[in-house]
Amino acid sequence: MGVELATEKAVFVQMEDVNFTDSELVCHVRNALLSVSLGDSESYNQLIGVLHHRESLTLDEVALLVTSLKALSGAVSCIDNVQHESLLSSIFGMSMWNYEPDVMDALIELITSLAASSGKYVDSCLEMLISNFMPPHSFTELLKQPCGVARKSQVLYRIHSALKDITDLVPLAPLRLLPIVLQRMPNVYNKEPLIVAYVENMLRLESGAMGELVGSMMLIAVVDRLIDLDVEIEWEDILQDDSCKSIFEMELEDMEDTIDEEDAMLQRESSSGRSLRGNVVAEKLDSLLVLMFEHLKSCKDAGRLNKVFETLLQSFEVTVLSAYKSKFAQFVTFYACSLDPENCGMRFADALSDIFTGSACPPVKRMSAVAYLASYLSRAKFLSVSFVIKILQRLVSWCWKYTEDEVSNINPKAHRVFYSGCQAIMYVLCFHMRSVMDIPRLKSQLFLMPLEAILKHPLSPLKVCLPSIVQEFLRQARAARLFTVSETFVFNDLLESELSRAFGGMERLDMFFPFDPYLLKKSDRFIRPNFVYWSVVRTTYDEEDDDDEDGGSSDEDFDDFIDCKRENTARDWDAMAGSFEEHEIDLDEFDHSLNKMSITPNNSLSHRFGGRELHGGATRMPSRIRPSTSPESL
Numbered sequence: 001m002g003v004e005l006a007t008e009k010a011v012f013v014q015m016e017d018v019n020f021t022d023s024e025l026v027c028h029v030r031n032a033l034l035s036v037s038l039g040d041s042e043s044y045n046q047l048i049g050v051l052h053h054r055e056s057l058t059l060d061e062v063a064l065l066v067t068s069l070k071a072l073s074g075a076v077s078c079i080d081n082v083q084h085e086s087l088l089s090s091i092f093g094m095s096m097w098n099y100e101p102d103v104m105d106a107l108i109e110l111i112t113s114l115a116a117s118s119g120k121y122v123d124s125c126l127e128m129l130i131s132n133f134m135p136p137h138s139f140t141e142l143l144k145q146p147c148g149v150a151r152k153s154q155v156l157y158r159i160h161s162a163l164k165d166i167t168d169l170v171p172l173a174p175l176r177l178l179p180i181v182l183q184r185m186p187n188v189y190n191k192e193p194l195i196v197a198y199v200e201n202m203l204r205l206e207s208g209a210m211g212e213l214v215g216s217m218m219l220i221a222v223v224d225r226l227i228d229l230d231v232e233i234e235w236e237d238i239l240q241d242d243s244c245k246s247i248f249e250m251e252l253e254d255m256e257d258t259i260d261e262e263d264a265m266l267q268r269e270s271s272s273g274r275s276l277r278g279n280v281v282a283e284k285l286d287s288l289l290v291l292m293f294e295h296l297k298s299c300k301d302a303g304r305l306n307k308v309f310e311t312l313l314q315s316f317e318v319t320v321l322s323a324y325k326s327k328f329a330q331f332v333t334f335y336a337c338s339l340d341p342e343n344c345g346m347r348f349a350d351a352l353s354d355i356f357t358g359s360a361c362p363p364v365k366r367m368s369a370v371a372y373l374a375s376y377l378s379r380a381k382f383l384s385v386s387f388v389i390k391i392l393q394r395l396v397s398w399c400w401k402y403t404e405d406e407v408s409n410i411n412p413k414a415h416r417v418f419y420s421g422c423q424a425i426m427y428v429l430c431f432h433m434r435s436v437m438d439i440p441r442l443k444s445q446l447f448l449m450p451l452e453a454i455l456k457h458p459l460s461p462l463k464v465c466l467p468s469i470v471q472e473f474l475r476q477a478r479a480a481r482l483f484t485v486s487e488t489f490v491f492n493d494l495l496e497s498e499l500s501r502a503f504g505g506m507e508r509l510d511m512f513f514p515f516d517p518y519l520l521k522k523s524d525r526f527i528r529p530n531f532v533y534w535s536v537v538r539t540t541y542d543e544e545d546d547d548d549e550d551g552g553s554s555d556e557d558f559d560d561f562i563d564c565k566r567e568n569t570a571r572d573w574d575a576m577a578g579s580f581e582e583h584e585i586d587l588d589e590f591d592h593s594l595n596k597m598s599i600t601p602n603n604s605l606s607h608r609f610g611g612r613e614l615h616g617g618a619t620r621m622p623s624r625i626r627p628s629t630s631p632e633s634l
Contacts (some may be wrong), residue, residue, distance in 0.1 A: 025067060025070075025071045026071045026074035026075055028043075028071070029047060029068070029071040029072055029074075029075045030074075030075040030078050031043065032044045032046070032047050033075060033078040033079060033080075033084060033087075034078060036083050036084065037080075037083060044084075044087070047068060047072075047087065048086055048087055048090055050064060050065055050068045051065070051068065051069075051087070051090040051091065051094065052090060062100065062102065062103060065103055065106075066102050066103055066106045069103070069106035069107055069109070069110050070106050070109065070110075072091075072110050073106075073109045073110045073113040074113075076110075076113045076114050076117040077117060079114070079117075081120060081121070088121075088124070091107075091110065091111075091114075091128075092124050092125075092127070092128040094107055094128075095131075095132060095136055096108075096132050096155045096158065096159070097132065097135045097136055097139050097151060097155055098136070101154055104154065104155065104158050105158070108158050108161070108162045111125045111128060111129065111162060112125075112162055112165050112166055112169070115166045115169065115170060115173070116166070116169040116170065119170070122166070122170055122172075122173060122176055123176055123180065125166065126163075126166070126173065126176060126177050126180050127180055127184075129159050129162055129163060130177075130180050130181055130184050131184070132155060132159055133156075133159070133184075133197060133198045133201040134186070134194045134197050134198050135152070135155075135193075135194075135197065137191075137194075139151075140191065140193040140194065143193055143197075152197075156201065156204070159201070160201075160204060160205070160208055163177070163205075163208075163209075163210065164208070164209045164210070167209065167210055174210045174213040174214050175213070177210070177214060178213075178214050178217055181202065181205070181214070181218070181221075182217070182221055184198075185198060185202075185221060185225065186198050187228075188225070188228050188229050188232055188281065188284070192280075192283060192284045192287055195225075195284060195288070196284075196287050196288060196291065199222055199225070199288055199291055200291055202218045202221065202222055203218065203219075203222065203291060203292070203295045205218050206218040206219055206295070206308075207295070207298065207299070207302070207304070215308075215311075216311040216314075219308065219311045219312065219315065220311065220314070220315045220319075222288075222292065223312070223315045223316075223319060223320065223329065223332060224315075224319055225288070226285065226288060226289070226292070226328075226329040226332065227319055227320065227323050227326060227329045229281055229284055229285040229288070229329075230285060230323070230326050230327055230328055230329045231323065231324065231326065232281045233279065233281050233282050233285070233327060233328075282520065285328060285329075285520065286520040286521060286522045286523050287522065289328065289331070289332070289520060289522075289523040289526075290522050290523045290526075292332050293332075293335050293523060293526040296308070296332070296335060296336050296339060297339065300339045300340065305336065305339055305340055305344065306340065306343055306344065308336070309336050309340070309343075309344045309347065312332065312333055312336055313333070313347065313348065313351055316330070316333050317351070317355070320333070321355075321365065321368050321369065321372065322365065322368065326514065327516075327519075328518070328519075328520055330372070330514050330515065331515070331518060331523075331527055333348060334376070334379075334380070334515060334527065334530075335526055335527060335530070337376075337380065337382070338380070338381075338382050338530035341380075341382040341383060345380065345382060345383055346383075346387060348376065349373060349376060349377065349383070349387070349391050350391075352369045352370070352372055352373035352376070353369075353373060353391055353394055353395070355369035356369045356370040356373065356395070356398070356417075356420075356421065357394065357395075357398045363416055363417050366417050366420070367416060367417060367420040370395070370417075370420050370421055370424045371420065371424065371513070371514060372514045372515075373391070373395075373424060374423070374424035374425075374427045374428050375427075375513050375514045375515040375516075376514075376515055377391060377392075377428045377431075377432075378427060378428050378430070378431040378432070378515075378532065379431075379515040379531055379532050380515075380530065380531075380532070381529075381530050381531060381532050382530055385432060385435045385436070385439065388428065388432055389432075389436065392425060392428060392429070395421055395424060395425050396425060396450055396451050396454065397450070398421060399418060399421045399422055399425070399450075399454050400450040400451075400453065400454055402415075402418050402421075403418075403453070403454055403457040403459060406418075406459065407458075408458070408459070409458045409459065409460075410458070410459060410460050410463065410464060411459075412464050415459055418459065418461070419459075419461055419464050419465055422454065422455070422461035422464075422465055423461070423465040423466060423469055425451065426465065426469050426470065426473035427469050427473075427513075429473060429476070429477075430469065430472045430473055430476060430537075430539075431532060431534075431537055433473075433476045433477070433480055433482070433539070433540050434476075434480075434537075434538045434539055434540050434542075437480045437482075437540060448482060448483075452483045455483075462474070475539075475541055476539055476540045476541060477540075479539070479540040479541035480540040515531075517531070517533060518531065
């Protein structure tokens with residue numbers, strides 16, 4: 001260390017005492033480089049010493065460093081990757097985060113000149129720039145301060161400008177950039193500021209000059225990392241705060257707390273993700289999803305969303321659809337759909353419907369697709385009821401044709417795709433039946449008659465599908481007089497635990513509700529305005545008809561619900577839910593299946609069914625069903 005400092009001091013004295021013109025300085029540096037091959041390394045070592053001097057630079061030292069970097073830019077043709085290995089190592093090891101703008105500019109100029117001078121330096125130059133996507137570990141705290149934010153802006157602007165310049169000079173650079181970016185991408189164990197900074201730059205590449213060449217792979221890689229983080233989150237971590245309560249009760253408490261706050265929006269944002277506070281992985285995922293949502297919004301504003309959505313849809317079908325225990329990553333596609341319901345929103349539903357009704361995909365993928373479709377049609381506030389009915393017609397048509405071609409009796413494993421379709425239809429109607437019944441032209445849709453025949457078929461979907469969904473569907477169907485069948489069929493020919501357990505347990509259908517209510521704190525604000533919560537769904541058995549003069553809506557906005565609650569704070573939640581018909585069920589027979597259901601495990605009826613216990617012991621539809629998982633065989 002003492003020798004290095006002495007060398008640096010000597011070179012400072014030497015170069016400060018001599019007034020070089022720019023051309024003379026370039027000549028001096030060139031001679032220092034060439035002298036290495038002659039066995040004279042003194043000037044060369046002095047040059048390296050200048051580059052190593054990085055901390056607490058005086059104004060004179062900064063000027064010397066800038067001058068040296070500029071001189072090297074003019075002498076890149078003399079740099080040899082073997083003889084000057086230590087010099088190249090010093091250059092590529094420099095972090096722009098440690099310097100002021102004038103040094104950054106000189107360094108960027110040198111990196112660009114090196115990349116353009118010889119193809120053998122392109123990869124090293126790109127790697128150096130990509131390494132500056134993330135600040136040094138010692139710099140992460142400074143990012144929270146205004147000076148740190150300013151430095152970040154200065155660094156990233158120069159990095160991306162340099163990448164564009166190198167692309168202009170070396171047309172093949174983007175193809176060489178792609179694997180470097182992917183290989184250097186932080187894993188799930190990196191600190192949040194570092195991984196967020198890196199992903200921010202990846203999204204900047206997607207929307208930048210090189211987006212045409214590398215943009216789709218940037219998006220796919222980001223979604224893959226979201227999945228990696230997502231599956232690291234354990235449901236036990238999410239629910240540990242209220243393990244003795246159903247998630248439906250937790251959601252009601254969140255809304256009641258909201259009413260008591262002056263600032264309702266801020267309270268909703270803070271309460272919606274309360275179960276995930278302190279979960280480091282969830283916080284990383286939350287921050288990345290904020291970045292992703294903001295990026296999609298900017299794509300919408302720039303008129304690029306439809307093109308970007310095609311990449312997202314491809315990524316969804318390849319990665320998300322087959323991911324095990326994906327809880328939040330799928331909301332990237334959900335939010336993109338909300339930004340453009342007429343194009344992206346309908347395209348997503350059609351794509352899922354195509355997968356389910358087609359025969360090319362394996363059964364588990366078709367089951368996952370229809371589960372996503374059902375959850376999406378139920379939860380997406382931005383979809384029209386008429387479009388939902390259109391997709392339902394397609395599902396009913398497929399199931400109807402299946403029953404026409406199939407004469408066998410119940411076999412959950414052999415007919416698992418059929419049962420998943422039936423469950424999807426019933427699940428969607430649990431959310432939309434009131435709307436269908438309130439609109440005459442929808443009520444008269446032809447799909448209702450074949451649906452009755454499907455449910456009465458010897459395959460007996462009512463005996464196989466998830467009991468909580470069947471129960472809620474039949475209650476609403478009876479209240480709406482949806483079918484012409486007798487009351488005996490609706491309520492007595494209901495459930496067989498062994499059959500339901502076989503399908504719901506072995507095939508995991510009972511654990512797959514992908515768009516359950518969102519639990520992440522910071523990114524919740526993007527999802528909440530577009531999301532239908534079960535607690536505000538008007539069912540056909542609700543005692544109170546709160547239609548307004550405009551006709552009302554089954555997808556009642558959360559804020560409208562809060563306003564209504566404020567007008568009558570004494571209203572009891574049970575009264576809002578309505579009363580259910582008395583019906584006795586032997587729950588002991590369902591113990592194995594219900595413990596695996598996508599709701600909080602508990603010993604009580606209301607907890608197991610994810611609902612709040614009402615008068616007479618009846619329950620409502622699960623509002624938050626956990627965990628959202630695809631078939632385990634995937």
